[in-house]
Amino acid sequence: MTDPSIAVTRLVKRFGEVEAVRGIDFEIMPGTIFGLLGRNGAGKTTTLECCIGLTKPSSGCVRMLGLDPSNPRELARLRPRFGAQLQTTSLPEKARVGEMLELYARYYALRPATAALCERVGLLGKERQPVGGLSGGERQRLALALAIQHDPEIAFLDEPTAGMDAYGRRVLWGEVEHLRRTGKTVILTTHYIEEAERLCDEICIVQQGRIIARDTPARLIAGAGGGSTITVEAEGFAPRNGIARAGRWRHEAPGNGEGARWVLATELDPGPVLAEVVRAVDEQGAQLHALDMRRATLEDAFLNLTGERIAEDAEAGAA
């Protein structure tokens, strides 16, 4: 059996009173694209920074390629083997894009291939632009280039597409695909659920410093019901009779304060259910504003998992 690229065991990190990570375990096998998904403050960055030796765990341990990143000597041996795009960092404002890429190539003892790299991340023609004059998305793409130009065995990408437009996201997705094809391990954090679903082989959902689910995107979706969601916005409509039993209905106050929005999560074949909903709207004489049907996505799985979790806590508190 091959050894995992990263193994995190009972990781805990406290910042004074705040317990940012409260016991996280995972192993990532080589060649996996691994995603940490969670809301703001869930502990994704803290976990990732523990993995690369920027943060010292309060307890628990991390092994990257069999070495301990919190030990300076072992970290020194790891540095050439991983690359990282951090969430909070900066480069000297007056440095130019080309200079940065060349300097980093030297850090990793590479022959600089600045033009080719700029082409890959869509910075061609920007080589002479100072870092301080780059747009947010361009900075992110430069950070990505600096993280991967030495073809690391493991790439750590902390919210690599935060603030990126569609083009930037495609660039990143392309690079992650490239890393996957060459058998590299990628660990990334994101709150774009669509991105996690599309890119990741495995996903950990992190909530309040703990992992509450870990699986492939397909199995997470299946586990969350795997059904469909039908949203009805109609004045005077309420789920009664037959359609009330089609699945779980949830009542939502619509954003504009008009009418009512009902959301149905159903495991049934959505086609006939939809037809029944339309019939019910008609029979009840309701005025239809909007009707929407979609198959379950990771987003639903995420809401389900994190929502349920909060409900459980509430029940435990009441008992």
Added chain:
Amino acid sequence: MLLAQTKMNFVWYLFRDGEMMFWALAMPIFFLVLFSFAFGFGNTTQASAFLVPGLIGAQVLTLGFFGVGVMLAQFREQKVLRRIYLTPLPPWVFFAALVLYRLTLLAFQSSILALAGSVFFHVHFTGNVLDMIAMLAIGALTFVSLGTLVGAVTKTAESANNLASVLTVPLAFLSDAYIPLDRFPSTVSAPLHLLPSTQFIDALRGVTTGGEPLAHFSLWIVVLLCWALGGMLLSARIFRWV
């Protein structure tokens, strides 16, 4: 690698920063002219012979506390250090490149001061050139090392700046840099001679305009090197990259 990194420091923090460039070159001259007249003891040549080494010494303090200490704290606060920390660049190379950049700048500033002193105020540098350079290097080593400590004990650039000011300004005034210590009552000046900055500036003045050999100051040099070593060991232990 060291040279490439040093060169980038020049390019990023000096050549592409017009204001920095101006102050780096104009500041020493400005001080020289100002103090020569302000403290002019009737004879500005004599005043300058005292002041030029004093100003160079004060530049060395500034270099250590601000040029290295505050700069490191700034790099940390701007989160530049944490990115560098992840690359295989050895930490000492990053540090040495910063020091080398500052030292080269110091060499320039001292030469300008010395030149201005000898051209405009007829200051005679009677000492041996090698002695002068050695003394300057020893002082720079000491204050770079103590400056690193400033960058290591402070969390923010703001507090590093405050600490550096609190150290540099009084030290410069109490260390024989601008005001001759013999103007103080001896009960005050005696303990001031124990300051590393006083010892360094006096030694520097001795070997530059005082015509004394370096060997006269060997005790002080040993003491300065102890400060340097202590500062280095302590900052290596407590310096944080993130």
